[in-house]
Amino acid sequence: MKSFDGCWTCRLRKKRCDESRPACSNCSSLQITCHFGDEKPAWMDGGAEQRAKADEIKHELRHAAARRRGILPIEVLAPLRAEPILESHCDRTSTPTAPSTTLAPSDYDLMSAEKPEQCSAISSSDGQSRESGLDRRFMMFYFDHFFPFLFPFYKPSLLEGGRSWIMELILGDRAMWHTTLCLSTYFVSITLDGAISGPNVCKDLAWGRLLEQMRVTFVMLQNDIREVASSGTQDVIVKTSRIMGSIIQLQRFETTVGNFDNCQKHLSAAIALYRQVLQATSNIIGRDGRPAFRDILSHMGQRLWATTFEQGGAWNSDQAAFRFYSALLIVDDIIASTCTGTPPRLQEYHTELLTNDHRSDERPPLNLEDFVGCESWVLLRIGEISALDAWKWSTQKAGKLDMMELVARASTIKQALLADLARLDASTHTPETNLLGLYAVYNDHLPPMPGGCAKFVTRVWAQAALLYLSLSVSGWQPGSVGIRENVVRTLTLLEQMPAAALLRTMVWPFCIAGCLAEPGEECRFRALADALMPHRLFAAARKALEIMEHVWRCRNELTVDSDFAACMRRSGYTESSMPILI
Incomplete structure (x- = not known):
């Protein structure tokens, strides 16, 4: 009844x-x-x-x-509040705030929201095996499709061990497993949304899995932080580096889905963990001062096959992961510094990590081109400009600015940029030798173009660096000859992209050039962003366009004392909430 x-x-x-x-x-x-x-x-x-x-x-x-x-609410992206988790990275003696939902390690992959029971892709009488099978399938989607989309330039050779470390690390680390599932379920939900119209039980399932994995990710990170605080010194290096990687991966997920609120918190936590890895290594080797990058790698185990670190070989999973996430951290830190108007926090490590100290027979520990498609020298110069900009404003505020010194420092940076640009142009048509080139034919996801996409991307970044330098030295003068020339050159290059999606690797150049665009150029910048479909996969580019449009609306209010960081602040961001345009 x-x-x-x-x-x-x-x-x-x-x-x-x-x-x-x-x-x-x-x-x-x-x-x-x-x-x-x-x-x-x-x-x-x-x-x-x-x-x-x-x-x-x-x-x-x-x-x-x-x-x-098909929209992820902001509050979902910070379950259990991110602050206690991230702050605990910087203070090992404190105990992270316990989550409102407790989770036993044996239960972590059995958690589920209320889920539809009739999706043909997962029909099974055994709920646990259904969950495990779905997770494995989502994970393979990530390896096969989504990782190459997020990092199209990262293609380590077979002789270095390839990308197998990704699978090894994810399978061996619970937090990394769940952050990866977050990324994968998000991409799957977008794919299903584009392929299946109307309400669909499988799309609902993908979103249910996404919300679930976000919750579990934060719990896993909290547990890992507690464990590393009680680990032996030798274990701390590997465990801390894995947490650092999980946080950087989590940041990549949040920016992918359009949540930039926690960028600076994640970056601060990852930088603190990087320094803790250095300190733990120093404690082991008993060396005064900072250990070399190869010292850290050597204490993460043996290579899969190796002669010496200088001569090469295949990295084990922890070594490869630490190199990968260290490169992303360096880039994030540099780009964040341009938005906040402060020097890069890891600038003291740039020379050691990104240069070969003028020894042509030796590769630097990290070659950023291999990870993000932009050669290291450009990002080094951007970091130097950011530091120069911060010095300029601090000395000006104190009434001690020496314009001759400012111009002299800027001239040194500019000459280095121009010299490297000339070298880049000269090498565009030089064929690269690659013993494994046969396999590259079947694994290259980038569109073909003269010199390769990496050289094109590097050129765009270098042109934007020159623009950033002019803005930092001369202030907001969008009509000046130097700024006009570089805006036009950057925009022209962007419009020559062989594929619209390549813009997602050049968001910072796109944003800084767009902020200085003239009214007649606005539609051309909008067209570049609008060509990225679906928009939900290109949140950083959409955020850049949002910032640019705000600057366009208030361009008449900007004075010569404004710079790129001032534009960001005028868009409503504080230093702690500043997005990272990468």
Whole structure:
């Protein structure tokens, strides 16, 4: 016999209920939990518990609406609050705030939200094996499709061990496993959204998995932080480097889905962990001062096959991961510094990590071109300009600015940029020798062009660096000859991209040139961003366009004392909330 008032969810929401079972049409259409039964729930007390349950259902409604629209709510991207997790990186003696939801290690991959039961791709009578099988499939999607999309230039050779370390690391580290599943489920949800129109149970499943994995990721990071605090010195190096990688991966996920709120927090935590790895290595080798990069790698185990670190060989998974995430961290730090108006926090390591100290027979520890497609010398110069810009404003504020010294420093940077640009142009048509070139034919996801995409990307970054230098020295003078020339050159290069998606590797050059565009050029910058489809996969480029459009609206209010960091602040960002345009 049907009850007169319907399900308890509808009663709480004061909605008319059709009393269908096992879920009424209201709850089914909204994709929320339908509470029904003859007995009145304890939370229907007319007091505090009922108000709490009402808030819980409102929260569930927001998440369900987000799944239906294909949008990830901001609050979902910081479950359990990010601050306690990240701050604990910097202070090992403190205990991270316990999450509101506890999770035993043996249970972590059995957690699930309420999920549809009829998706043909996962039909199984065994819930645990269904979950495991789905996770493995999502993980292979990541290896096969999404990682190459996120990092199109990262193609280590077979002789270095290739990219097999990614699978080894993810399978051996719980936090990395869940951050990777976050990325993969997000991409799968977008793919299904584009391929399947209308409500679909499999799309709902992908979003349910995404929300679940975000929650578990933060719990895993908290657990890992607790474990590393009690580890022996030898273990600290590997465990801390893995946490650093998980945080950088988490940041990449959040910026991919369009949440930039935690960029600076994640960056600060990762930098603190990088320094802790250095300190742990120093403790082991007993050396005064900073250990060399190869000292860190040598204490992460043996290479898979090797002669010496200088002569090469295949990195083991922890070594390869540390190199990869260190490169991303260096780049993020440099780009963040241009937005905040402060020197790069890792600048003291740049020469050691990114140069060969003028020894042509030796490769630097990190060659950024191999990781992000832009040669190291450009990003080194951008870091120097950022530091020069910070010096200029601090000395000017103190009334001690020496313009001759400013110009002299800027001239040195400019001459280095121009010399490297000339060398780049000369090498464009020089064929590269690659013993494994046969395999590259089958594994290159980048469009063909003279000299290769990396040289093109490097040229765009270098042109934008010259623009940034002029802006830092001369201030906001968009009509000046030097700034005009570099805006036009950068825009012209961007419009010559062999594929629109390549813009996602040049977001910072796109943004700084766009901020200085004339009104007649605005539509050309918009067209570059609008060509990136679907927009949800290119959140950083959309964020850059949002910043540019804000600058265009208030361009008449900007004075000669403004610089790129001032533009960012005028867009409403503080130093702690500044997005990283990478």
